[in-house]
Amino acid sequence: MSNIEAVLAHVDENIDASIERMKELVRFQSISTDPAYQEECRKTADHLASELNTIGIAADVRVTPGHPMVVGHAEGNEGKAGPHVLFYGHYDVQPIDPIELWDADPFDPQIVEKNGIKVMTGRGTSDDKGQLLTFMEACRAYKAINGELPIPVSILFEGEEESGSPSLVPFLNENKEELSRDLALVCDTGMFDPTTPSITTMLRGLLGEEIIITAANRDLHSGMYGGPAANPIKILTNILADMHDENGRVTIPGFYDGVEELTPEVKAQWDALPFDAQAFLGDIGLSIPAGETAYSVYELVNARPTCEFNGITGGYSGDGFKTVIASKASAKVSCRLVGKQDPLKIREAFRAFVRERVPADCSVEFLDHGAGPAHSLSPDYPPLKKGAEALKDEWNKDAVMMGMGGSIPIVGEFKDILGMDSMLIGFALDDDNIHSPNEKYNIESYHKGIRSWVRVLNALAKD
Known part of the structure; x- marks a missing residue:
């Protein structure tokens, strides 16, 4: 022996x-x-x-x-x-x-x-x-x-x-x-x-960011100011919508710097795994894959970067209805990172992307929720x-x-x-x-x- x-x-x-x-x-x-x-x-x-x-x-x-x-x-x-x-x-x-x-x-x-x-x-x-x-x-x-x-x-x-x-x-x-x-x-x-x-x-690494956009100096009556007054919820949602293209790719400049494709050997091994994408999504009540269209569901989860929206606040969200234009709106965004993506460079690019889209008479503030490669x-x-x-x-x-x-x-x-x-x-x-x-x-x-x-x-x- x-x-x-x-x-x-x-x-x-x-x-x-x-x-x-x-x-x-x-x-x-x-x-x-x-x-x-x-x-x-x-x-x-x-x-x-x-x-x-x-x-x-x-x-x-x-x-x-x-x-x-x-x-x-x-x-x-x-x-x-x-x-x-x-x-x-x-x-x-x-x-x-x-x-x-x-x-x-x-x-x-x-x-x-x-x-x-x-x-x-x-x-x-x-x-x-x-x-x-x-x-x-x-x-x-x-x-x-x-x-x-x-x-x-x-x-x-x-x-x-x-x-x-x-x-x-x-x-x-x-x-x-x-x-x-x-x-x-x-x-x-x-x-x-x-x-x-x-x-x-x-x-995957992780970058957490919070965006706070301020427009008017107080909440406004939508009947009196609706139309001419900037609406921070609209500004925020437009910015978030701009962060992905029709193929699911993140549009922030430089976001994919350092992203590496799978080696042929690893890709072949993953393709051969008995992973059921339909069952994976079906377990959570979904059936159509989102994300980058050029990659399998297994690759999306394990080897591709993401930019996801984890929470949005702004305006009145209580019971009933209130016709108000909020003065502030905010969103929490997380980016899962892969390969050699630099979280600090992506933070800079992310913030620049947002600032470019905020009107001159409005302001934006960012809160840092951590960054790791x-x-x-x-x-x-x-x-x-x-x-x-x-x-x-x-x-x-x-x-x-x-x-x-x-x-x-x-x-x-x-x-x-x-x-x-x-x-x-x-x-x-x-x-x-x-x-x-x-x-x-x-x-x-x-x-x-x-x-x-x-x-x-x-x-x-x-x-």
């Missing part, structure tokens, strides 16, 4: 104990957004630090202005090649409301069958306690068989991810030298489907290739190089502050009810997730 086969066999022989450790972790009520659970978050951090130390990863709990961080370090086999990795996960969870929709106590994990599949239910099973444990249990198995890991590993567990991570950036800046490594491994993602492993190689890994990035090969070995299926329509801020912060790229490998599924009642994690996802990390660590250690 080869060394890696011995480690994998240890995982299999001890999976019941691994499941019990997941139950133990899920029982902690680590709801980060509610101050009433502050002590529970502290207990969770203490528990994780203790578990890391038990398996030979020197760890401690670091105090922050909010909930604590857990930091650990373990040397690897110095005789092998490979990066020093920083593994990131978060131990905090979302609130459980509405409690009446849960089938069981959210913090009393149960093993049940759903549609013939064995799952563990409970808040945090999938997001992110079960996920981070897949990596910890892989390290545990390596330590049990070899006494050491195949590569040097550092650990960062956060306790505020579900409440906006207010302590994270200061913590990264204060501990930059200790935490800067060759590569970050992030587990807070999922698979394309229950049998298809995935590596998220593209995350997209994240992507080159298909030729060596750790990515090794990770994909390791996942294929475990799942007997090529790993999908996935895009993700949303954003994971930690990935950008690792790049900007710690100067390292991130490889995102997770084993969650779309039906895990993350953030919802009856959250669950498939036992097979957990088991094969542990085995997958064993293989990934082994692959990264190779020349």
Whole structure:
């Protein structure tokens, strides 16, 4: 039996104990957004630090202005090649409301069958306690068989991810030298489907802007001023309508600078996926794709930039009717960014686009709601290739190089502050009810997730 086969066999022989450790972790009520659970978050951090130390990863709990961080370090086999990795996960969870929709106590994990599949239910099973444990249990198995890991590993567990991570950036800046490594491994993602492993190689960035247009110095009677008086709602909606052409493309000058097309290999892989665009839209009561007409629905969600309108206010919106011309109107606009789009340059172009369309006797104000670039890994990035090969070995299926329509801020912060790229490998599924009642994690996802990390660590250690 080869060394890696011995480690994998240890995982299999001890999976019941691994499941019990997941139950133990899920029982902690680590709801980060509610101050009433502050002590529970502290207990969770203490528990994780203790578990890391038990398996030979020197760890401690670091105090922050909010909930604590857990930091650990373990040397690897110095005789092998490979990066020093920083593994990131978060131990905090979302609130459980509405409690009446849960089938069981959210913090009393149960093993049940759903549609013939064995799952563990409970808040945090999938997001992110079960996920981070897949990596910890892989390290545990390596330590049990070899006494050491195949590569040097550092650990960062956060306790505020579900409440906006207010302590994270200061913590990264204060501990930059200790935490800067060759590569970050992030587990807070999922698979394309229950049998298809995935590596998220593209995350869209985000730009948030609010436009406030002021016309008259007070609200006006539409019978007295309708016609000659500028109407800020009309001005605003005309501006918003100008932001897209008839093919769904954004018309802001320079918006597509830095947008990269999919490589032929990735496009072919995506085209071959069993993604049902009609079902995707049908689930939300729609049937006709919007957005850029030259791209598939899957590409639009995962690899194309957007400019979306998230809210418009102005005038009277209460019950009944009021014939008023509002003095102000506002809109909130978000842009999802891809590739090498520069969010600050797009902000400048966006604001210039709006200003050009505001009449001279009216004014416009902008509110900044954040800006962050997209994240992507080159298909030729060596750790990515090794990770994909390791996942294929475990799942007997090529790993999908996935895009993700949303954003994971930690990935950008690792790049900007710690100067390292991130490889995102997770084993969650779309039906895990993350953030919802009856959250669950498939036992097979957990088991094969542990085995997958064993293989990934082994692959990264190779020349």
